[in-house]
Amino acid sequence: MDQTASGAISTIIRWLYYPRMESASRQATLGKSLLGMTVTDLRGQHISFLHATGRYFAKFLSALILMIGYIMAAFTERKQALHDKLADTLVLVR
Numbered sequence: 001m002d003q004t005a006s007g008a009i010s011t012i013i014r015w016l017y018y019p020r021m022e023s024a025s026r027q028a029t030l031g032k033s034l035l036g037m038t039v040t041d042l043r044g045q046h047i048s049f050l051h052a053t054g055r056y057f058a059k060f061l062s063a064l065i066l067m068i069g070y071i072m073a074a075f076t077e078r079k080q081a082l083h084d085k086l087a088d089t090l091v092l093v094r
Contacts, residue, residue, distance in 0.1 A: 014056075017029070019049050019052030022052040023046065023047055023048055027039050027040060027046060036094045040089065040092055041088060042090060044090070051089070059083045061082055062082040069082030070082070
């Protein structure tokens with residue numbers, strides 16, 4: 001299998017994992033769950049798979065320029081990274 005195919009398969013697996021876990025009843029990936037964190041909409045409600053998919057793909061923008069989209073979470077009122085702001089989501093600690 002060439003690198004392009006394996007990269008595509010890896011992207012698809014990650015796409016299915018993150019939105020599926022964040023839109024499930026736990027509202028978190030395994031790592032977030034271990035840390036007592038959940039992903040919600042701005043009202044604290046569950047997000048749909050489609051909503052979580054938008055959040056997942058927005059993470060590419062957060063990483064695009066020196067991870068500044070992630071760093072901005074330290075400076076926003078609700079501790080939202082760029083992908084959270086774009087997707088209207090919050091990561092909450094239980």
